[in-house]
Amino acid sequence: MHAQTMKMETQELSFEKETTFGVSWQKLMMWIFIVGDALLFAGLLAGYGFVRLASPSWPNQSEVFHLELIGVMTFVLISSSATMAAAVGAAQQGKRSQATKFILFTIIGGLIFMGMQAYEWSSLIGEGASLTANPWGVPLFGAAFFAITGFHGSHVLSGLIILAIVAIRNSSGRSTAAGVELAGLYWHFVDLVWVFVFTLFYLI
């Protein structure tokens, strides 16, 4: 009797059971998390917008940042998103080793992105930028920069940890295609957020 109940509970937790939204509850939970996290970023970016609107002047981004470097960072992140999409596609077709290979490409992309962000941070810190002061005249510019890019960078880092775990599990046959897809959703979200950070903070 107890074993039967356990079996039923296990079935209820399976990926196959669809919710009203037409996806498994795990995928639905990931989407709910993504919407919540997106609004967290929206709050940060809106706060930045407020600071910017309320400031009589704002530093010219092309004079502060190396926009070519930011462009390459964006290219790397978009490319890693493409390799992650390919990993999900391969996992869904049952091509486990190909999926692992694409996840590893994605991890490499993420590491390059983080390396470039570390370089950008150290360059700006070297020029005197901090959370409270910077050489470009508007004190909150540094706070907005470190808060927004730091928060995004922490998402990249956690994404890399998730991908490393998924790659190990996938290569040893312990993960499902649905598991790879969930990790993929998170990684694409990290890329999606960068689209907004790139435009609103670096370009506009």
Added chain:
Amino acid sequence: MKTGAKFYFSTWGILLALTVLMLVTEYLSLPRGFLLVLLAMAMLTKASIIGLNFMHLRSEKQILIWTVALGILITGAILFTLIAVDGNYILHHSAQ
């Protein structure tokens, strides 16, 4: 669900082209208002492409697509609009 290397490669190409276009606008002396509209449109297009093609929202049920899209867009729009009004007021107020 639409997948396959060709599909992801073309999506990647479109995203890359839009990114290059956005960067190029920084070096052109375009009117500020026009630049803002152009960049905002490119940003939303890129975000939609990632959501629809990479995150496969395209092949999900309408109820999930609208829950995600409206949830983010409406709440985000309210946040930005109210804060923009407040920010403008403060700028105006402090200038007097």
